[in-house]
Amino acid sequence: MKKIIPLSMLCALSLMADATLDTIQKELETQKQKTATLESQMQALSRANTNQSASFSQNAYLPDIAFILDMSAVARDVNNTAYSNYAIPGFIAPGDAELIFNPNRGFNLNYAELALHSSVDPYFDAFLVLHLQSNVFEIEEAYVITTSLPMGLRVKAGKFRSDFGRLNKKHHHSWHFDSQALIHEALFGPDALKDPGVQLQWVAPTDTYLMLGAEAMQGTNEASFGASESNNLYTGYLKSSIDIGESISLLGGMSIIHGENFENNTLNPTDLYGIDFTFRDQLGAYSSLLWQNEFIQREKSLGIRVDKQAGFYSELIYTYNNNYATGLRYDAITQNDTDLSAYSGVDTDNLDRFTAMLEYKPFEMSRLRLSYTYDRSKIISGERKNINDVMLSLNISAGAHSAHDF
Amino acid sequence: MKKIILTLVLGVTLAYANINVDTTYSTLGAIVKKIGAEHVNVTVLGSSKYDPHFIVPKPSLLAKLRRADLLIINGGGLELGWLPPLLRGAHNRNIQNGAKGFLDISHSIAMINVPASVSRAFGDVHAQGNPHYITDPHQVPIIAEVIYKKLKLLDSANATSYEKNYQVFMQEWKNYLTEFDAKMQECKTKKVVQYHLLFNYFLNRYSIKSYGNIEPLPGVSPSSKHTIELIRMMQKKDIKVILQDVYHEKKSASFIADKTGARVATVPHDVGSVKGSDTLKSFYNTIAKQICH
Ligand SMILES: [Zn+2]
Numbered sequence: 001m002k003k004i005i006p007l008s009m010l011c012a013l014s015l016m017a018d019a020t021l022d023t024i025q026k027e028l029e030t031q032k033q034k035t036a037t038l039e040s041q042m043q044a045l046s047r048a049n050t051n052q053s054a055s056f057s058q059n060a061y062l063p064d065i066a067f068i069l070d071m072s073a074v075a076r077d078v079n080n081t082a083y084s085n086y087a088i089p090g091f092i093a094p095g096d097a098e099l100i101f102n103p104n105r106g107f108n109l110n111y112a113e114l115a116l117h118s119s120v121d122p123y124f125d126a127f128l129v130l131h132l133q134s135n136v137f138e139i140e141e142a143y144v145i146t147t148s149l150p151m152g153l154r155v156k157a158g159k160f161r162s163d164f165g166r167l168n169k170k171h172h173h174s175w176h177f178d179s180q181a182l183i184h185e186a187l188f189g190p191d192a193l194k195d196p197g198v199q200l201q202w203v204a205p206t207d208t209y210l211m212l213g214a215e216a217m218q219g220t221n222e223a224s225f226g227a228s229e230s231n232n233l234y235t236g237y238l239k240s241s242i243d244i245g246e247s248i249s250l251l252g253g254m255s256i257i258h259g260e261n262f263e264n265n266t267l268n269p270t271d272l273y274g275i276d277f278t279f280r281d282q283l284g285a286y287s288s289l290l291w292q293n294e295f296i297q298r299e300k301s302l303g304i305r306v307d308k309q310a311g312f313y314s315e316l317i318y319t320y321n322n323n324y325a326t327g328l329r330y331d332a333i334t335q336n337d338t339d340l341s342a343y344s345g346v347d348t349d350n351l352d353r354f355t356a357m358l359e360y361k362p363f364e365m366s367r368l369r370l371s372y373t374y375d376r377s378k379i380i381s382g383e384r385k386n387i388n389d390v391m392l393s394l395n396i397s398a399g400a401h402s403a404h405d406f
Numbered sequence: 407m408k409k410i411i412l413t414l415v416l417g418v419t420l421a422y423a424n425i426n427v428d429t430t431y432s433t434l435g436a437i438v439k440k441i442g443a444e445h446v447n448v449t450v451l452g453s454s455k456y457d458p459h460f461i462v463p464k465p466s467l468l469a470k471l472r473r474a475d476l477l478i479i480n481g482g483g484l485e486l487g488w489l490p491p492l493l494r495g496a497h498n499r500n501i502q503n504g505a506k507g508f509l510d511i512s513h514s515i516a517m518i519n520v521p522a523s524v525s526r527a528f529g530d531v532h533a534q535g536n537p538h539y540i541t542d543p544h545q546v547p548i549i550a551e552v553i554y555k556k557l558k559l560l561d562s563a564n565a566t567s568y569e570k571n572y573q574v575f576m577q578e579w580k581n582y583l584t585e586f587d588a589k590m591q592e593c594k595t596k597k598v599v600q601y602h603l604l605f606n607y608f609l610n611r612y613s614i615k616s617y618g619n620i621e622p623l624p625g626v627s628p629s630s631k632h633t634i635e636l637i638r639m640m641q642k643k644d645i646k647v648i649l650q651d652v653y654h655e656k657k658s659a660s661f662i663a664d665k666t667g668a669r670v671a672t673v674p675h676d677v678g679s680v681k682g683s684d685t686l687k688s689f690y691n692t693i694a695k696q697i698c699h
Contacts, residue, residue: 148499203497209469241465285653
């Protein structure tokens with residue numbers, strides 16, 4: 001009996017214990033469930049916090065986009081109709097001039113430009129520049145460059161501005177003056193030398209910068225070339241640069257072009273030779289002195305004769321404290337051995353031009369420029385006329401920051 | 407004769423084995439020299455005398471980038487205005503963004519002053535946060551570590567040497583920081599204004615409060631209205647130190663100093679910016695000295 005009591009007591013106890021354990025276990029279960037719900041809620045919340053993007057959003061891959069606007073107010077002592085028919089003897093016949101920049105007295109909206117850039121993949125970068133005018137939509141440039149070729153090589157393919165010389169590659173908004181350099185206008189026109197084609201450039205693995213380049217292009221530029229049946233324009237150039245001390249840099253280049261013209265409905269060779277030289281002295285953190293020069297000669301065969309023409313520009317730009325700049329440019333045609341009989345009785349010697357400018361940049365993305373031009377290179381209504389031109393231009397570039405040029 | 411040839415060959419191979427490291431700024435270059443020592447040839451692209459946002463893209467820099475095995479950039483958008491065209495023009499596939507020989511240090515830094523919204527109406531705001539972390543000596547070990555790892559990866563033949571240099575440098579810098587931080591204690595109550603947000607990492611580290619900038623907006627030249635407001639504020643808050651960098655105009659600072667009786671401290675933003683800041687330690691010592699004493 002004695003034995004039974006403790007046994008039954010034990011049983012009872014264990015039963016009781018079982019009951020308590022049960023409740024505790026149940027409690028634990030519910031607690032566990034609660035924690036799990038809380039945890040999943042918290043996870044959902046933190047997921048919502050860290051990633052709110054739509055499942056298929058690709059915004060992060062948007063290309064860099066910049067848009068550029070260029071406008072001006074012009075005072076000129078020639079009326080618009082007469083001016084639009086100007087001639088540069090030996091280069092541009094009356095009525096042939098293509099006026100893109102600042103054609104009118106009064107106000108001009110010259111263009112809006114849309115520039116896009118993006119990495120395509122680990123092997124290519126792509127660029128697209130759209131040039132928009134009131135009645136013109138043009139793909140100014142659309143090309144890819146390689147980023148992974150060995151041995152310092154790079155290929156560019158598409159439609160692009162040729163790297164011939166110094167100025168041709170640069171877009172209007174990065175020029176130091178609102179008008180195109182005279183020799184460039186005379187030989188290439190305001191569209192510059194740009195065409196569909198391919199370019200191969202090589203940078204030498206040397207202490208001194210040395211770059212060799214070659215291009216094959218379609219050759220549609222009518223001012224100097226214009227044979228359109230097949231690609232016929234070949235360009236080669238060499239560029240090099242040295243520094244003198246920390247502040248002075250010299251940059252020089254030699255370029256040649258071989259192409260074909262289609263004057264008088266026959267194919268004949270056109271050859272161009274260019275040399276350029278730039279001196280730049282960094283006077284302080286934001287101040288510099290730049291002296292840039294370019295000389296180009298053209299030999300254009302017309303079957304019966306070879307025209308030899310040449311010219312240069314020289315410009316001096318002083319930039320003060322990033323906000324101000326002032327500059328002078330002298331343009332001249334130095335050789336004009338061609339048929340000038342259309343201008344008999346008109347003085348066609350000493351075609352040249354002076355330009356002075358003063359620039360104010362409130363911020364690096366906007367630029368106001370006041371310029372004065374004394375132009376002695378043009379024939380207006382059959383007469384040699386020296387033109388005075390005062391212009392205030394505004395250029396802004398918004399969106400993606402385009403890096404500074406040398 | 408054999409010996410000579412052997413030395414010649416060895417000399418050539420040794421010289422050849424060196425890896426060319428380009429850094430965009432001088433402090434990064436100084437840290438690379440500590441870790442890489444005799445195994446690296448360091449080229450600094452941007453002079454510390456000029457504004458790091460506007461390094462002149464000289465064509466000679468193309469030649470330097472052309473031969474680099476490793477390009478180390480500050481990142482955070484600081485090189486945006488000058489490096490991308492150079493990188494495209496150098497035709498060096500080893501150092502393109504994403505390649506093995508490209509290192510953006512800012513990816514390892516906890517960036518401060520990250521703007522909630524970005525618009526150029528607020529000036530040339532650093533969209534990815536303040537990229538001027540180099541002024542804080544406590545960032546040096548973090549930078550040294552990523553550089554050490556990268557060198558080891560690129561040049562595994564010299565890994566032991568890099569590791570040794572790294573360990574030695576870390577110990578040396580730890581000791582230096584202990585001393586440096588102790589000295590900076592007395593500087594805690596300082597109040598300053600600065601030209602651009604160049605020294606925020608340093609100021610934050612040592613609880614020095616910056617009350618404003620001489621430039622009204624990042625990248626915008628001082629205006630008289632803003633300068634007068636700044637002077638009033640400085641008088642009210644009794645601010646006696648103006649932090650001036652080496653490359654901005656100095657007229658505004660000296661005008662403000664005249665009106666407020668504050669001291670203009672010319673503070674280096676990078677190794678070698680001012681006289682006597684040519685080494686890592688002297689660089690940070692000069693910052694401390696100019697701000698505190
Ligand atoms: Zn900045």
